Amino acid sequence: MWTGTLMRRALPAKADSMSSNRSTTYLIVGIILIGMNALAFAPYVSQATLDTVAEAVESGYDEASDFEDDDSWGTSTSERAYFAHSITNPAEVADGTAAPQFEKLGPFIYNVTTHNDLLEWDEDIG
Incomplete structure (x- = not known):
């Protein structure tokens, strides 16, 4: 034992x-x-x-001809999605009687296009 x-x-x-x-x-x-x-x-x-x-x-891209022959770098388009949130009970939140309740809005989808311009080219330094 x-x-x-x-x-x-x-x-x-x-x-x-x-x-x-x-x-x-x-x-x-x-x-x-x-x-x-x-x-x-x-x-x-x-x-x-x-x-x-x-x-x-x-x-x-080492020479000016690299830029002149290739137009793909000049314009680009990308899609962006944004979301927003809305408070569904603003009066109660302002009174201090309730916590905010959020509602998700979106997606808001945009196509953003940027244009790039070659201002000048220096053959010596690229």
């Missing part, structure tokens, strides 16, 4: 030490992963981004 009591008292202590070991293990693994990210992955991703941007700039 007293052995059962002894076992019940001994098991939580073992579980606490296992929990402590598990926490320490998680902490060490976390530190290792952060170190790998800072030392191995971050420089690679940073350099890959720089290379991609440099390639896009090099293969971009």
Whole structure:
């Protein structure tokens, strides 16, 4: 009978030490992963981004003929959607007797067209 009591008292202590070991293990693994990210992955991703941007700039518009032959950059149209909210009980809100109740209105969809003009071109600096 007293052995059962002894076992019940001994098991939580073992579980606490296992929990402590598990926490320490998680902490060490976390530190290792952060170190790998800072030392191995971050420089690679940073350099890959720089290379991609440099390639896009090099293969971009370099001469006036690139702009003259390609009219797609001059006009662009995109769709935009807007929503509004209306308070359905303004009198009660003004009296301070109720919280505002909102009604969602929309979507209000617009086509926005922008026009880009080439003001001048410098052959030397692009």
